[in-house]
Amino acid sequence: DWNLISPVLFLFLVLTDIVDAHKSKGCFPEAELPARAVKLLHRSHRNAESRRAGSAAMSCADFQRQVFSPELKHRSLSPWIIRYSETCMDHHDSSLIPSSYQVAQCLCEGCIINGTENTDYNSVPVFQNMMFLKKVKCPTDSDKYSLQIHYEEIPYACTCAVPKQ
Numbered sequence: 001d002w003n004l005i006s007p008v009l010f011l012f013l014v015l016t017d018i019v020d021a022h023k024s025k026g027c028f029p030e031a032e033l034p035a036r037a038v039k040l041l042h043r044s045h046r047n048a049e050s051r052r053a054g055s056a057a058m059s060c061a062d063f064q065r066q067v068f069s070p071e072l073k074h075r076s077l078s079p080w081i082i083r084y085s086e087t088c089m090d091h092h093d094s095s096l097i098p099s100s101y102q103v104a105q106c107l108c109e110g111c112i113i114n115g116t117e118n119t120d121y122n123s124v125p126v127f128q129n130m131m132f133l134k135k136v137k138c139p140t141d142s143d144k145y146s147l148q149i150h151y152e153e154i155p156y157a158c159t160c161a162v163p164k165q
Contacts, residue, residue: 026146027138033145037097037133040147060108060117073104077111078123078158080104095135096150104155111160122163125155 028036063079073080085103104126110119133147 027141027144028146029143030145033097033135033147037147040133040149041098041131058107060110063107063112073157076158077113077121077160079107079112080123080125080158081107097133097135097147101130101154104157106155106158120163121160123158124161126157126159127153128156130154 058081060079069075073082081104082102083105084100086100106123106125108117108123110117111121111123112118113121129151130153132150132152134150135145136148138144138146
């Protein structure tokens with residue numbers, strides 16, 4: 001009976017559309033990715049863009065401890081500068097967002113003790129996990145992309161440590 005087949009066919013088509021929509025959940029046109037990435041990164045509270053870059057000292061010899069500076073990197077026994085990086089530490093992956101971020105670079109091999117560098121101690125980077133988003137083609141729609149969360153250890157500051165034995 002045609003009257004019975006019609007509702008079954010309609011139900012089949014609706015369920016097929018629902019399954020297809022679920023498969024593409026989290027997939028977006030490429031033009032929408034930047035706005036979605038900003039929202040996700042903002043929610044993660046790991047956006048390093050708020051850290052100020054730049055420092056007058058570019059080497060340990062140039063460094064003069066600024067005791068009254070509000071910035072820890074200037075008062076530390078292991079001073080550091082903030083520089084911008086364009087690629088992840090271990091991966092040269094252009095699909096990662098953000099593509100530019102800030103990293104700490106220790107200025108000295110040793111530590112500043114009594115105003116001079118002492119190599120009995122080491123300046124070592126302090127690492128923090130930073131969230132990146134990786135742009136991945138959707139398996140069900142090659143015109144759309146999803147964002148996968150990816151973490152990298154990024155040098156965030158430097159500290160003074162006793163050398164490894």
